[in-house]
Amino acid sequence: MQTIITKNQAEMSAKAAELIIEQVKAKPDSVLALPTGKTPQLVYAKLVEAFQQGRVSFAGVKTFNLDEYVGMCRTCADSFYVYMKQHLYDHVDIRPENIFLLDGAASNLDDECANYERDIKEVGGVDLAILGIGRDGHIGFCEPGMSFDSRTIVVNLDESTRQANADDLVELKEVPAQAITMGLATIFKSRQIILLASGEHKAAIVAKALEGEVSEQVPASILQTHPQTTVILDEAAASQLKAS
Numbered sequence: 529m530q531t532i533i534t535k536n537q538a539e540m541s542a543k544a545a546e547l548i549i550e551q552v553k554a555k556p557d558s559v560l561a562l563p564t565g566k567t568p569q570l571v572y573a574k575l576v577e578a579f580q581q582g583r584v585s586f587a588g589v590k591t592f593n594l595d596e597y598v599g600m601c602r603t604c605a606d607s608f609y610v611y612m613k614q615h616l617y618d619h620v621d622i623r624p625e626n627i628f629l630l631d632g633a634a635s636n637l638d639d640e641c642a643n644y645e646r647d648i649k650e651v652g653g654v655d656l657a658i659l660g661i662g663r664d665g666h667i668g669f670c671e672p673g674m675s676f677d678s679r680t681i682v683v684n685l686d687e688s689t690r691q692a693n694a695d696d697l698v699e700l701k702e703v704p705a706q707a708i709t710m711g712l713a714t715i716f717k718s719r720q721i722i723l724l725a726s727g728e729h730k731a732a733i734v735a736k737a738l739e740g741e742v743s744e745q746v747p748a749s750i751l752q753t754h755p756q757t758t759v760i761l762d763e764a765a766a767s768q769l770k771a772s
């Protein structure tokens with residue numbers, strides 16, 4: 529695990545965007561796993577900027593989002609699909625058929641999970657997964673206690689996660705109780721992983737995940753054992769690391 533500490537969120541985002549661009553240039557048909565939330569917003573803005581400057585094309589790229597709320601229709605204002613359209617997809621040359629997102633409103637969620645696993649396998653697996661981290665250590669929506677062997681699955685969201693995400697809601701009054709997420713084993717199989725965290729409110733969990741015990745109680749701690757993980761932090765998020 530390599531850890532890069534940057535000055536602030538803007539620098540963290542620029543660094544992450546450069547690594548993603550490098551990956552896509554080296555392999556134009558890269559398969560990316562992508563997060564939502566506040567953390568990656570500026571990363572997406574930097575990717576859009578690079579596309580507009582002709583520095584990168586996403587025409588051959590395939591993307592799989594990490595998660596979606598259960599019950600959320602694709603075009604609902606609070607769906608991660610709408611988030612991705614607003615932040616990335618509507619502004620770059622990615623092909624619609626190369627965009628994969630879990631359908632939270634699918635009538636059979638077990639089939640939806642199995643199909644997602646199949647789709648990931650069919651494209652040859654994820655080359656690069658970009659992750660944020662929840663304050664309880666979740667990645668995607670893999671909450672504390674989830675098995676490191678988990679594949680794409682329906683989960684109950686922790687109350688703290690529901691509260692933390694409440695201010696991102698546009699239309700809904702409260703965060704749904706369940707989500708559908710790539711599992712920890714699915715994420716771990718990615719050939720390369722970038723974990724991002726910015727802000728003081730992430731400092732405690734970052735220290736626990738990176739320097740604490742590898743435990744299913746801290747899902748992101750699984751990354752300590754991944755051979756190709758780069759962690760990009762800003763100074764505030766890195767402030768409780770012993771090694772910094």
Ligand code: GLP
Pocket residue numbers: 563564565566567568594595659660661662663667668669689693
């Ligand atoms: C959310 C998402 C994660 C995200 C994390 C942190 O619940 N499911 O993919 O990385 O929580 O969110 P934020 O970046 O807004 O702090």
